[in-house]
Amino acid sequence: MAVRLLEAKKIIKGATKGPYVIIKELKENVYKLQNITTKQICIMKIILDVKHPLWSMGVTKPSERSLFFHQLLAERNLSPKVLEYFKLRPINAVAGPSTQSGVVLILEYISGAMTEENTEDPIVCDAIDRAIERLHSMGLVHGDLHSMNIRLRRGYIIKMPTAEVTDFIEVYLIDLDAVFLMWEYESTTFVKEWITRNFDLPTGGSSLEEFIEYERTQYRTFADVDS
DSSP: OOHHHHHHHHHGGSSOOEEEEEEEEEEEOOOOOOTTTTTTTEEEEEHHHHHHHGGTTTTTTTTHHHHHHHHHHHHTSSSSEEEEEEEEOOOOSSOHHHOOOOOEEEEEEOOEEOOGGGGHHHHHHHHHHHHHHHHTTTTEOOOOSSSEEEEEEEEEEEEETTTTEEEEEEEEOOOOOOOOOHHHHHOOOHHHHHHHOOOOOOOSOOHHHHHHHHHHHOOOOOOOOTT
């Protein structure tokens, strides 16, 4: 179930830190916003329970679980900050409860996209590798990890007294609807098949190079959706 732009404009009125204006629809149920007062750019993500992968497993409120993982990974600096969230109000008066339940997230906007060019940068590759290792060390698997779900923020550190400049990359994982617990991956056929299709290096036996090659062979583009 996709939320139409007109419906999204009504939904955003439920935010408390606005007012916001929608700049662009990035993909289904994900919008780029601007806070009219502060001029801050951010992201609105509408998580509908019926669209969540766990809905088919009988989880009745998977959007609340997705909210938890967004908050958890943001605290660990592995995903964008959750600026605010609220429960989804009825999209229309006709829809039944199962089709209108969900959560709306207002997220920090991180502009840096993973591109085919920066996959050749060893600093970027190392940073992505470390982020995936940290995720798995928490007992979690992303479940839908590909180039469009990785955002990058480049920075630098000046070491004194030599004034030596060292570059670093912060990696943020987005689109966390399909984050699973590792034991769910190991014991649930549905989850294992889901992750196998989407590829998240869950076994630890695959390399980042194989991940990048998978991106290319599976025709997942490196285009920046925010352009």
